[in-house]
Amino acid sequence: MATAGALRTRLWPVPTLAVVVAIAAGVGVPQLDVAIDDSLPPAVTDFLFGGGPDAARELLGSIAASLITVTSLTFSLTVVTLQLASSQFSPRLLRTFARDRFVQRTLALFLATFVYGLTVLRTVRTGTDGEADFVPMVSVTLAYVLAVLSVLGLVLFLAHLVREIRVETMVDNVYTEAVATARRVCGPADPDRPADPNPPRPPPQSAPIPGTGSGFVTSVDEDALTEAAEAAGAIVLVDRTPGSSVVAGTPVAFAWPADTATDLDAERLATLRRAVAGAITLGPERTETQDVGYGVRQLTDVAVKALSPGINDPTTAIHTLGRSAALLCELAGRKLGPKTLRDKDGQARVVLRRPDLTELLDAAVGQPRRYGAADPAVLARLFRLLRDLAWCTRLPTHADAVADQLRRLRVTVSGQDFDAVDRAHLEQLSQAVEAALAGVWPPHTDRD
Template identity: 30%
Template sequence: MSDWMVTRGPSPRRRPRALSPLREHLRDTFWFAPTAAMVGVFVVWLAAQELDAALVRSLQDDGDYDTLAELLRFADDAKTVVSAVGSAMMTFIGVVFSISLVAVQMASGQFTPRVVRLFVRSRITKATFAVFLATFVLTLLVLTSYDSNADPRTATSVPLVQSVLTLVMVALSLLLFVMYVNATLRLMRVSHVIARIAAESFRVAALMPVPAGGGAPGLGPVTAWFAHDGQAGVLRDVHVARLVRVARKHGVVLRLVPRIGDFLVPGTPVLAVHGGPAPSRRALRYALSVGVERTFHQDLAFGLRQLSDIGLRALS
């Protein structure tokens, strides 16, 4: 029973972060970073397109057609590079991440299946995948900006800034690829996996509130219970800031009954109310996150579980 997690108010050392659960849940997904990168590169491409158009208009207004002709030749040469990058990037992405998934599968079979979450939560993995996809999308967008008109007096588009931006993205992709290979190789070594799990466990332990001696005295009798009414799963984390706001608004104390990481079924008591009438169930909506997989956000025992899995696999 997790009687120590009582919503008396925020800790004086650290205030609850309102978006902390959302941030942690997004880190457990693999779609958010690539999607954000593709949307971001589209916005950047629109800005680069406007800069190119403004540059062409400025040179035409000044009558500097020689410089504009040189820019047209440079853009035509860069088009070959952009086309090659666009045709090869998707193949490169498929090969790299297919081999990576095989490596992760080998690591999960050798250490513990839970090591897959380290790959999913890895910032370098998401950054590499996001930049690769963003580079591919950018090349497609840049190719649509090339003008077949080679006359500097009537040209309307010279994708100079866009071509330079594409080359920068290619260089960034190569740099991230080297870092990604290094991170994946480290993931296959048990010492680095253990160090990663231990570091996350210590980080979670440092953020844990100090348990009150002898439980939580002075709470009074339980006036109401809240039971889990959703799908069965593990208790991933608790939105502490939301619970604190509800408890202060209604003048009660909300006590978490199960531990973070416990498996819940419909009807399991999850919150006990002390000191007053129970808040509405709608007010406590989304206060508890239940899913199919445990996370490190507030679950200190999850790190010990992973280390135990690695130890058992080594002894078997």
């Protein structure tokens, strides 16, 4: 899964596959021309290329030359877009652009047309010493069709690029990916179902399991961990969540015997350490594969970047916080917090740390509250975020997290020099959050 996710964020796999297919087609289609050269009816040949060798060479050469220019232009536009997204919004949005299938397929079409035209060009022959001219009509016609499709692809690519660099599109893509991750990792929505009650806790004598490398935890192989813990007769706590930073040699997990009357001998512990190290995949960056909080982090980065003095775009921050509210409400309806994995006999074998709503809410609200403290519109949007989440919560722990953030947000407001109108409006929104926690949604709390 991790490898597949990494390949989806690379620009080269799809274009490379297209180049290989184009070479095969450039070799195979002319052979088809040889086989059917004299058997095609006039009704078909009237639509095929009808020029001689010189005309075929000129057409194929023009297609190849123009397509390599268009490909260079496309790559340049893509790189400029990546630079814009990185500097204007957040460098963590680059993965969203790199995995854009429309961009990958457009580049694949351009490169395939270029390579196909060059490959077919080598088969065009002018007759000498009594040999007849050979012009692969079907092959040249196919090259023409690919060139036309490439022109259409360029127009659609430009339109797509204009849409993708809009902040509304970017944050919507982040939200969509984050929801997909939550559904994949946390299972179906169940707002009334709490996290695993009382997961096994490591005793003081538990053995630390160090990480073998440095980087970010991108994925954890749950089946491999469960099998390894069962084979060792142990319980394993993976103390790092996907997205956590790991330094080689520091503990990433703890192990202790399932039967407290026994000990883990050195051989079993060494085997278990190797298995745990192999089940935890590290990478140079956070990914959305199993990282439930990655989408929240991306949205918060965009909001904070918009609130920086160099950008000074509170409207973007407010819009992004709206998406953060929608994502938090989605996450609140799913099973967050620690996850316990059990063997076939029901024995707890692995405890996986996962962020709970308290952590995710603090990641979404903490920095925007600090950097947007002087803007009443940003603070108002944070109150609305808490009100939306308070209305969607069902668990007491979730309500406590909202109440804590409400208290901290009130402290921030009290420390600002707002006029009476702004202060009264923020106080009204603050009371609306309390009402939502009590199951009441008072009207007329928004001010456009």
